[in-house]
Amino acid sequence: MQTADVLVIGGGITGSSTALGLMRKGAGKVVILDEQLKSQRLSRGNFGLTWFMCKGAGYPGYSLWCRKAAVAWPEYAEILEDASGYNIELDWTGGAVHAFGQEELDGFARSVETIREGCSSKGIDYPVEVLDRQQFAELMPKMTLGEDVAGGMYTKEQGHVNPLRLLGAVRSCFQKLGGVYHGADGAREIIPQSNGTVLVKTTTETYECRKLVIAAGHGSSRLTAALGEKLNIYPQRGQLMVSARCERKLDIPLLAVRQTQDGTYLLGLSTENTALDSGVTAEAMKSQAANAVRIFPELANLNWVRGWGAIRVMTPDGGPIYSKIPGHENISVLALHSGVSLAPLHTEVIAPWILGETTDNQVSEFSNGRFHA
Structure with missing residues (x-):
């Protein structure tokens, strides 16, 4: 024993x-x-997102918990890297969520205000901005936004890592x-x-x-x-897609699209109820690709080389x-x-x-x- x-x-x-x-x-x-x-x-x-934005709308306690984690992340990463010798590829450049159309952008503004009030009542900040199309585009000067993007949400206090x-x-x-x-x-x-x-x-x-x-x-x-x-x-499947390596142009991760330090783009915004089946489907990949191309049309020209699925652990x-x-x-x-x-x-x-x-x-x-x- x-x-x-x-x-x-x-x-x-x-x-x-x-x-x-x-x-x-x-x-x-x-x-x-x-x-x-x-x-x-x-x-x-x-x-691989180190994220607090959007989390906990209608659930202030979860918003607060995620915000506490984000505040701790830069020091946490530094300690891990020093102790392990690993480069975990943390880019603490902020994070953004796109909005298709003014109605969705207005919804973002209401959500941000609700979560900000909840965090404020607990004595913690919620540093998220709602940006119009021009402001949003200025975050990513090397990329060209699709015509459907009306703006988005942004915070400078989150990022992404290599999981x-x-x-x-x-x-x-x-x-x-x-x-x-x-x-x-x-x-x-x-x-x-x-x-x-x-x-x-x-x-x-x-x-x-x-x-x-x-x-x-x-x-x-x-x-x-x-x-x-x-x-x-309960289980919820998410599918991801990865491109071949190319020039690094997207410094800020979006909820749907990010670019890694080695130049590959990742797409990852799908939800499916498939029990514990972690496979991939052409339907989900087409949907993710179409969404990504609406945000950044140039992504349609890349060589997408692999897709995979993973099963999230979700609570009610x-x-x-x-x-x-x-x-x-x-x-x-x-x-x-x-x-x-x-x-x-x-x-x-x-x-x-x-x-x-x-x-x-x-x-x-x-x-x-x-x-x-």
Whole structure:
């Protein structure tokens, strides 16, 4: 039998960034188990935005949470790069969302004001501007806007990263601090013990731990159900497309289009209800391409070389789930979309919360129990 002070089931960005925080807090022996199922590899298939804009309209608590993460991102990236030696390719150049037509632009203005008021009531800023077409075009002087673009939203306090390099950097930092990572070893059964420990049976081993963290994406539902807790998440597929490398012209990422440091363009604004099917479809790729060309007509001339799908972990209100399993306070579950954007908070806030040391009272508002009312 293997032992651990804290066992983390799930080695994606959420599980790994939380495990890193546990090591920094001196939690003892921390072990990550990562099964790496194809349908659960969202950390390798996402768009890479470090984003707070647009998140939490009608849900001020989530807006505030995302804003806190954005504020923390530049320093978080610097610490990761210094400690790991990885360049995670953070471009902190801002971020934008296009509007097709004046009606959509006016809707943006109303949404920004609503979220700004909610953040202000919590004592935090919401630095988002609504720009007309000329102002929007000036953000991207090397690109030509399509005639349907009326303007958009913009903030200078967000950006984008290479999610693969981010995942590598977080895991490297975790292991350099003494953390243990086991790939291709998935949890099969969780057995709470009368002495307060938890047994976890995997495909190859049995582990005993003092605290357990379940951060296994859609694999978490099966594990929590066996403990009597229905996890309120559902799958949503997103598809992405990537071009061949070309001249770097787009310095600011848009929600639908971004250009990486190596010159490739990425398209990534699709939502489909397909259960756990992470495949690609010509229909979704055509829709994404048409949308991107409406924003920047020159994208129609590029060589698009690959597409892939990934399964988002979504909750009914869009916010994350950070929750203790009722009757088992030493078992925590983390389930969410936006693992890249929220990574700093998972390291700096959620890890202490797991250990019972957090001072951020907002975590409690993201309990899975909010959906049971």
